[in-house]
Amino acid sequence: MARTETTDPYKLLGVARGASQEEIRKAYRRKVKENHPDLHPGDADAAERFKAISAANDILSDPEKRVRFDRGELDAEGHETGRSGFWRDHAEGADAGAYRSSAGFDDFADASEFFADMFGRRAGARGGSGMKMRGADMHYRVEVDFRTAARGGKVRLSNAEGAGFDLSVPEGCEEGQVIRLAGLGRPGAGGGPSGDALVEIAIRPDPLFRREGRDILIEVPVSIDEVVTGARIDVPTLDGTVKLTIPRGAGAKVLRLRGKGIRPGGDQLVRLRIAAPEAVDDELVEALEAWRKRARPDPRRNWGGA
Amino acid sequence: MPTITRRQLCEELHVETARIDVWISAGWIRPVVAEGEGAPRFTAADAARAAFLLSLERDMALDAETMGTMLSLVDQIHGLRAELMRLGRAVEAQPEPVRRQILERYSGPGGR
Structure with missing residues (x-):
């Protein structure tokens, strides 16, 4: 349907096709x-x-008429074109x-020979073409x-259809990292390929370990004698004690502890x-x-808070 | 058959091209791409379907899962309607005695 310069109601009022009703009102007043x-x-x-301007305004100022005009159901004069914008029609x-x-x-x-024949004969015609999507x-x-997340591992997920799949979490994975799994998205149409699954990682905080850059941080309680006389203590790491x-x-x-953080x-x-x-x-x-008498300790000697 | 471009469709519906692209990638609307051309073209039927998708999404506020289910059911209904109509026309084209026999069987016990 050709909409020529002189009959397109949008052009007559000088507004864009996406103009709001307020913009149309203003444009009409100006015209x-x-x-x-x-x-x-x-x-x-x-x-x-x-x-011509009045006729254009008749269509565009009425939201219902405007929608129908946009869909091609009304022409520029407001007459029915016989074209329907509804899907059911x-x-x-064809x-x-x-x-x-x-x-x-x-x-x-x-279930039925008759239907088998009926559909069989038209098998070529049905199965609509459409694009590969x-x-x-x-x-x-x-x-x-x-x-x-720190050492890598597997997590089990299920997709939209309920099918399960394993996600390999890469070693050293960071908060917010997105992992793309090819072909595990929605199926394609007309024989086209499936989309991908995009998995964003959120990391649950650990009660003992924290991460800073590539280092793992942990705080260990020790007794006074241990830090004075020295000691050998057991400390947990990601790879065991x-x-x-x-x-x-x-x-x-x-x-x-060298090498006990995020590798490498x-x-x-x-x-x-x-x-x-x-x-x-x-x-x-x-x-x-x-x-104290012997050593005269003064830990606050050079401290800024004195 | 007259077709319109993606841009024209967006203007008709007052939507962004991104929304149309999502519908295409979901397979809910299937414009024709002619051999040798890159851009998809939409028939009047495609445009009406796009208007329907927009109503489902915006006016009825359906999420993607529900829309997929709805469309699948609507498409099945139209598939059935088309076959039923076709079957009816095939029966109508039969001689009167045959039509009557079919009708009797159809209306009788177990037939309905």
């Missing part, structure tokens, strides 16, 4: 001022132009062959535990948290008072 015959007594063509036509489905009665051919991608968000040597006089340091190159950093003794006896107090 009336420019073209009303009574405001332009000397303009011979004004009456004809004004008639096209659904059984152009809609690609959409009609026989899924509702495919089994009839098995790639299926849409499916989006998932999956919560994975900290250790699986290891022995950590606390050097004599270590204090509340951060000790480094990450370490595990162990922060020693000194736990005060649970029970303080007189002997301990005396020993430390004697030590």
Whole structure:
């Protein structure tokens, strides 16, 4: 349907096809001022132009008429074209062959010889052409535990149809990382390929470990004697328990376990948290008072908060 | 048969091209791509179907899963209607005695 310059109601009012009703109202008012015959007594063509503008406004100012015009059901004069914008009026036509489905009665051919013949004869005609269409991608968000994300592992998911599939979580996977699984999205149409599954990873915090860059952080409670005299203690890592040597006089340091962080190159950093003794006896107090006299410790000497 | 471009369809429906592309990739609307051309073209039927999709999505606020299910059922209904009509016309084209026999069998017990 050709919409020429002089009859397209949108062009007559000077508005875009997506114009809002408010924009159309404003445009009409402007056009009336420019073209009303009574405001332009000397303009011979004004009456004809004004008639066209009124007709355009009749269609576009009425939201229902506008929709029907856009769908081709009304022409520029507002008359019915006989074309329908409703799907049901096209659904059984020749152009809609690609959409009609026989899924509702495919089994009839098995139950009845007559139907088998009937459908068999027209097998070539049915099965509508349509285009080969790639299926849409499916989006998932999956919560994975900290250790699986850090060292890698498998997580089981199910897709839209309920079928299960395994997701391989890569080692060192980060929060928000998206993993694309080819072919596990929605099926394609007309024999086209399936879309992909896009899985976003959310990582569940761990009670012991934290991640900073490629390093794993952990805080370990130690007793005063351990940091003073030195000790060998058991410390958990992502790969199991290891022995950590606390050097004599270590204090509340951060000790480094090489290679125990995110591979390659990450370490595990162990922060020693000194736990005060649970029970303080007189002997301990005396020993430390004697030590204080000898050593005169002044830990706040160069401290900014003095 | 007259066809329109994707852009023209978007203008008719007042939607973004992205929305049309989602419908195409879901297989809900299947425009024709002629040999040697890149761009899809939409028939009047395709345009009516797109208007229907828009109603389902925007006016009835259906999510993608539900829309897929609805469309599948609607397409099955039209498939059935088309076959039933065709079968009816085939019967109508028969001589009167044959039509009567068919009608009797159809209306009798077990037939309905």
